Amino acid sequence: MAAGDSPIKQFEIKEYFPIEVFGLNASFTNSSLYMVIAVSLISLFLILAMGGRSLVPTRLQSVAELIYEFVRDTVRENVGPNGMQFFPLVFSLFIFVLVLNLLGMIPIPGVTFTVTSHLAVTAAMALLVIGIVIVYGFYKHGLGFLSLFVPSGVPGWLLPLMVVIEVISFISRPVSLSVRLFANMLAGHIALKIFASFVGLMLGAGIFGILLAPLPLLLTVALTALEVLVAVLQAYVFAVLTCIYLNDAVEGGHH
Amino acid sequence: MSPSDDRDKPARGEISAADREAFKRRTAELDGKLRKARLDDASATSKKRAADNGSANGREMGRALRLSTELVGGIVVGVGLGILFDKLFGTWPLLFILFFLLGAAAGMLNLIRSAMTIKTGPSDPSKGPAVPDDEDDDR
Numbered sequence: 545m546a547a548g549d550s551p552i553k554q555f556e557i558k559e560y561f562p563i564e565v566f567g568l569n570a571s572f573t574n575s576s577l578y579m580v581i582a583v584s585l586i587s588l589f590l591i592l593a594m595g596g597r598s599l600v601p602t603r604l605q606s607v608a609e610l611i612y613e614f615v616r617d618t619v620r621e622n623v624g625p626n627g628m629q630f631f632p633l634v635f636s637l638f639i640f641v642l643v644l645n646l647l648g649m650i651p652i653p654g655v656t657f658t659v660t661s662h663l664a665v666t667a668a669m670a671l672l673v674i675g676i677v678i679v680y681g682f683y684k685h686g687l688g689f690l691s692l693f694v695p696s697g698v699p700g701w702l703l704p705l706m707v708v709i710e711v712i713s714f715i716s717r718p719v720s721l722s723v724r725l726f727a728n729m730l731a732g733h734i735a736l737k738i739f740a741s742f743v744g745l746m747l748g749a750g751i752f753g754i755l756l757a758p759l760p761l762l763l764t765v766a767l768t769a770l771e772v773l774v775a776v777l778q779a780y781v782f783a784v785l786t787c788i789y790l791n792d793a794v795e796g797g798h799h
Numbered sequence: 800m801s802p803s804d805d806r807d808k809p810a811r812g813e814i815s816a817a818d819r820e821a822f823k824r825r826t827a828e829l830d831g832k833l834r835k836a837r838l839d840d841a842s843a844t845s846k847k848r849a850a851d852n853g854s855a856n857g858r859e860m861g862r863a864l865r866l867s868t869e870l871v872g873g874i875v876v877g878v879g880l881g882i883l884f885d886k887l888f889g890t891w892p893l894l895f896i897l898f899f900l901l902g903a904a905a906g907m908l909n910l911i912r913s914a915m916t917i918k919t920g921p922s923d924p925s926k927g928p929a930v931p932d933d934e935d936d937d938r
Contacts, residue, residue, distance in 0.1 A: 705901075712876050712898070713905035720872030720909070724865070781865055 551737040555661055555730070574657045575665070582643040582659070611639065615783065622787035627794045633676065634790075637669060638783035645729060645775035649768070660778075661729040663722060670722035673786050681793035692792055721785055728778050732771045739764045865913055870906040877902010 561572040593608035601609055615635045616628075623630055641660060648658025659665050681689035693710040694703070742760035746753035814822075881898030885891040 709901055709905045709908060712880065712902050713873060713908050715880070716869075716872035716876040716902070716905060716909065719876055720868040723872065723875075724868040727868070785865065 549737075549741065551734045551741070554656065554733060554737060555658070557662075574655070575659050575662065578644065578647060578657050578659045582640060582647055585647075586639055586643055615639075618780075618783055619787055622784055623791045623794055627787070627790055630676075630787075630790050630794075633673075634783050634786055637673070637786055638779055641669070641725065641782050642776065642779035645779055646772070648729065648733065649772055649775060658729050658733055660725055661733060663726045666722040666726040667718070669782075670718035673721065673789060674718040677789050677793040680790075681796065684793065685796040689793075689796055691796065717785075717789060721782065721789075725778050725782055728774055732767075732774055736764060736767050736771060739767060866910060869909040869913055870903075873904075873906020873909055874899065874902045877905060 558574045559571040560574065560577065563570045563572060589604075590608055593602075593604040596602060596605060598605065612635070615638055616631060619627060619631050619634050623634075644659045648656065648661065650656065681692070685691075693707050693714065695706050695710060698706050739760045743757050743764070746757040746760065877898045877900070878895070880902070881895035884894040884898065888894065
């Protein structure tokens, strides 16, 4: 491990095929590559797993069915029974984020890249969710959707203040949704890299360093386990919050 | 099967001491097997229950982890809106201060709301506060 490697070098975007569309940089980057890998892996896995469609599931099929049932229960619990039309959206988001998070945990020198550690990606997904909430909310409830911003049981003179606060709270949803995922992945990978580079630095720092070097190594192993947990948990949190926001669109602002 | 057959025998007539000894040994053996099977069964169900508990804990942990960014999100949006409106109306820093406070209030509101869903969540309310480690919150 080169001591000169910066811990944030792993988040660098590398352009593989420069493409420009209407003056915008739409190059095929390592981020795009990882997304393509993730989508192919997911498709391949689901097609292979569900290809048999046997009544007594094979191992692969039970994994696919477990994920399906898990997301279905999450949607039913948080969006409500009227929200099952959003199941494909939530399932796609969940498994996409999950696979991207986990792919980022597989170390390949010089290649490994965690797509979800970029705010642009998570913000795009959060904006998609909140856009669907707004469009579907107005489509289903018309202007009644705006009652989402009028909390019930508030005295009249406080109402203008509360409406402003509710609007800010609504706008902050996509912000916190995207920042949470991005910050967790970024911070986790930086911490891993720093502790791992400690091992190399200490090995080159004389006899005491060599004696103490196993300590950061142990911590790196423990952190790796924690990061896998965080990767799965953040994908789940993203899915649950998507469900909760969709619930507002389906139910129409009755908290 | 065979123990009940054996149990019938003494009523009809005498059985040898060796037979009686064998019978006792067999019942003892069966007893041990039964007890072991029951124990295995119990440990299996308790293990399953623990696994269920684990997944419930995971869900609760997911709920708790969500709290961390709610407050920050509110403040970020409040400050952003404040600076934007100040630029539009040329009132720096009045609206910035106002919207910072409003944003903090909105963040608090979000925080309280998601905390309420933890408490009144559909899956076992008693588990709410007992999330094992929530020190990842500040990341």
